[in-house]
Amino acid sequence: MSRFAAWAKIRLICTALGIDYDKGEAPWQQLQTLLTFRNAIAHGKPEKIVAKQRLRKSAYEKLVVNRVKEPLSKFERVLTVENARASLA
Numbered sequence: 001m002s003r004f005a006a007w008a009k010i011r012l013i014c015t016a017l018g019i020d021y022d023k024g025e026a027p028w029q030q031l032q033t034l035l036t037f038r039n040a041i042a043h044g045k046p047e048k049i050v051a052k053q054r055l056r057k058s059a060y061e062k063l064v065v066n067r068v069k070e071p072l073s074k075f076e077r078v079l080t081v082e083n084a085r086a087s088l089a
Contacts, residue, residue: 006035034087040075047073 007023010031014021022028051071055063069076 030086030089033083037078037083037087040078044075047075049073 011021013019023032049071063070
């Protein structure tokens with residue numbers, strides 16, 4: 001199902017139920033975020049991530065000890081508590 005097929009189905013359901021539909025307003029904007037997130041999970045593609053940074057040994061060791069997982073992929077950057085809360089709302 002493409003993103004457009006999903007929106008066509010949503011529009012049909014809204015019409016059948018007499019629900020106002022405006023993709024530029026809430027909750028439809030959040031639904032767009034959820035559909036994008038769903039597609040990223042379902043159709044994920046590898047992403048090459050390169051970060052060049054000069055660190056002193058102490059700074060490097062601090063990153064390793066703290067298990068800093070940087071840099072993040074585009075997908076990982078949207079995995080936030082704020083987005084999770086907005087989705088639940």
